[in-house]
Amino acid sequence: SRAVYNSEPGRPSGNVTTGRKGGVFMRFDVYGKAAHSGGNFTSGISAIGELAHKIVQIHALTDLAKGITLNVGLVSGGQSVNTTAPHAEGQIDLRYIDPADRARTLDAIRRIVDTPTVAGTTAKLEIKGEFLPVVQTPEAKAIFNAYQAAARDAGLASLDGEFSGGCADSGFTASVGTPTICGVGPVGGNAHTVEEYLEVDSIVPRAQALALAILRTKVD
Template sequence: MPTNAETEITEWLASQKDAMVTLLREVVDIDSGSYDKAGVDVVGTRFEKHFADHGISAWREQHDTFGDAIHALVAKPGSNEKPILLMGHRDTVFPKGEVARRPFSIEGNRAHGPGVADMKAGLVMNVFVAAAFQRFGSAPCPIKLLITSDEEIASPSSRPVIEREGRAARAVYNSEPGRPSGNVVTGRKGGVFMRFEVFGKAAHSGTSFFDGVSAIGEMAHKIVRIHALTNADKGITLNVGLVAGGQSVNTTAPHAEGQIDLRYVDPADRAATLAAIEDIIATPTVSGTSAKLHINGEFLPLVQSEGSKHIYDGYRAAAKDVGLPNVAGEFTGGCADSGFTAAVGAPTICAVGPVGGNAHTPQEYLDLDSFVPRAQALALAILRTRVEAAG
């Protein structure tokens, strides 16, 4: 039988669907690409207003380049327990002006718009769950919220904040979108994002061809060797997804560059694969060329610990109790901030947000019918959470 607190909170959340959609519309209709600090911070201001309206303490951790980190706390008076952390990012992959081209819209039971599922709906869900606990005073322990600003570019400013909050948390729920299947995510690949430059020598390709050294020619050799490091059996993939270079069609290319995406499952494979890439970059095939490798950013893999499995089991049971009987855990090649909290020892579950799909595309959608039950499932899981972070 549900407790009084469970009934109060789940019934109140059921009454808030229209308010959730209204807030979602407001934050989706604000451009907030990762490099658009002003836009990202405006989204943060709207969430701060929600916290203020519901009597929840909130504050900013400022950053000069990227959006500020937004913190909030639903306190449990007299408690010195570790908090549960609800986490999510408010930046998107879309450029400024995307909202004007395709603002928030609803067709049937689906909402559309830039970042609607990835992951502004998860943030809306988090702040309404927090409001429910603040309203009824039934939090089993303090509940912290963290709204970050740059996940889509590997969290260059947010990673140290996430790791610090993860170390202090007893459990972490990251509200990335639920899978189209309705599942949550219990494992993710790690990712390293790199840029390499190749240097050659310019020469007129008609009159002085043999005086030149082609950086593009050398880059082609390196791309083939980098791609050959892919190991499907181990879940290691390499992709050179961007290339540029050259001066003109009738000049041997003095410079070229490419960008590399490395994904891996086993943390031990990161070092070995990175060492192989470094060797490829350092070893020329075309005489007279040289090259440099730069790491732009990276995510750590989400590896399920015993503590993480425990909160996953609790979430799954809570989901069943609110009418979602088929929620399971999935592994995905996509990366997320949940890998950072898992790596510092916090029991972590990811993709507990409302269900959506086609992230990073104009076809991105959110299943509006999943808003309330996913919020209820998260609230029940929190009410029943009794997990200490691993030491």
């Protein structure tokens, strides 16, 4: 491709996205032993108890200065309130900037998953999905400059580029060397919350800026 314009929402500032974090989505399962929690308490091994220890350890890997964040966003487990949980699971969101930090953090997560705190538990880790980071190359910078000029001609005088901690499909095209800009869609914010919004008045000028940028993209 000559260029990729990914129509993720524009930033709340009105800017587009010229850099993004990479992300890895994982699931880890913890196994214990079921037992009646009143009549046979000492025979049980709590998978939920072990899950709780692992969540705290995984969250502790967050390093904001390096742009590394960990979030266990979904958990489930157990079979009844009066049974020691034989199974529990959590789902992990890892975000990073430097690919070397991806490898180091995954190694640390694997050690946490493989090392029990509650005796008798076992666990396994599975990668469920992944997004690659967007890094602005000189070619992508040139495409951004052309898009910025088109945006000015469409009436978006103050548009600039900025970095986002979110992931998007744009990481895949950027990773193979295609000049990529993300966030050229309508302006919005507060994603994945009840306060999520889109600025309706931004739809037409953002579409005009994108169309003009595409028409001006050189094709050999």
